[in-house]
Amino acid sequence: MPRFAANLSMLYNDVDFIDRFAAAARDGFKAVEYLFPYAYPAHELAARLQAHGLQQVLFNAPPGDWDAGERGLASLPGREAEFRNGITKAIEYAHALQCPRIHVMAGLVPQGADAATVHATYVANVRYAADQAAPHGIHILLEPINGRDMPGFFLSRQDQAHALIAEIGAANVKVQMDLYHAQIVEGDLAMKIRQYLPTGNVGHFQIAGVPERHEPDVGELNYTYIFKLLDSLGYGGWIGCEYRPARGAAAHATSGGLGWLKPWL
Numbered sequence: 001m002p003r004f005a006a007n008l009s010m011l012y013n014d015v016d017f018i019d020r021f022a023a024a025a026r027d028g029f030k031a032v033e034y035l036f037p038y039a040y041p042a043h044e045l046a047a048r049l050q051a052h053g054l055q056q057v058l059f060n061a062p063p064g065d066w067d068a069g070e071r072g073l074a075s076l077p078g079r080e081a082e083f084r085n086g087i088t089k090a091i092e093y094a095h096a097l098q099c100p101r102i103h104v105m106a107g108l109v110p111q112g113a114d115a116a117t118v119h120a121t122y123v124a125n126v127r128y129a130a131d132q133a134a135p136h137g138i139h140i141l142l143e144p145i146n147g148r149d150m151p152g153f154f155l156s157r158q159d160q161a162h163a164l165i166a167e168i169g170a171a172n173v174k175v176q177m178d179l180y181h182a183q184i185v186e187g188d189l190a191m192k193i194r195q196y197l198p199t200g201n202v203g204h205f206q207i208a209g210v211p212e213r214h215e216p217d218v219g220e221l222n223y224t225y226i227f228k229l230l231d232s233l234g235y236g237g238w239i240g241c242e243y244r245p246a247r248g249a250a251a252h253a254t255s256g257g258l259g260w261l262k263p264w265l
Contacts, residue, residue, distance in 0.1 A: 025052035042096035062086035072105025130170035174203025208243035
């Protein structure tokens with residue numbers, strides 16, 4: 001049976017972030033993920049997790065200046081020191097939150113940058129992150145992101161991510177397979193899942209309806225089929241619900257759109 005984690009950056013936007021843990025637990029979620037924890041002391045987030053019986057399954061390493069449009073540092077030449085400081089901070093939070101996965105965002109390729117230099121920077125940075133995370137039992141995740149939502153992002157395809165994992169050569173580096181992004185970029189999701197899941201290199205899934213990124217029962221994908229496929233292949237990890245409720249931030253917008261989830265709880 002698939003296990004679902006509420007993405008608190010996108011869901012329950014009708015309440016303050018710190019109150020979303022309680023809202024997710026009330027709706028039957030047993031786990032949460034979100035983009036970034038750093039605006040809150042780790043002990044405060046840990047207390048919310050404990051109070052509501054939730055597991056923290058994923059968050060992102062610091063992405064650079066998010067408000068200025070930066071979307072990760074791993075592929076940016078000249079930002080290595082900042083990247084390393086961010087990894088140290090992320091591991092501290094992961095330890096406090098007992099979170100076994102950190103997503104390292106690749107970043108937007110700088111205009112005019114040399115492709116070989118960008119590639120080498122990314123590989124070296126992810127190797128560093130993996131080396132720092134390994135003693136703590138933490139996986140470093142790489143996520144291909146579609147170029148419609150994030151133009152210029154370094155990493156966009158599943159085959160690219162798996163080739164990078166082979167090149168990086170660290171056992172604790174995995175792919176974060178977001179099926180929303182994968183459908184937009186390349187499609188053929190069931191065959192991609194059958195191809196890559198048995199390799200052991202997929203560490204996490206995320207879902208959203210395509211193309212609007214609303215509830216997974218809205219749009220062109222048959223998630224019932226996909227969930228059954230994941231079950232049949234023995235996937236025992238988490239599936240992050242990283243979508244925007246169709247009713248936006250209206251009161252109870254998230255809870256009112258969870259009809260799709262109830263058969264799987």
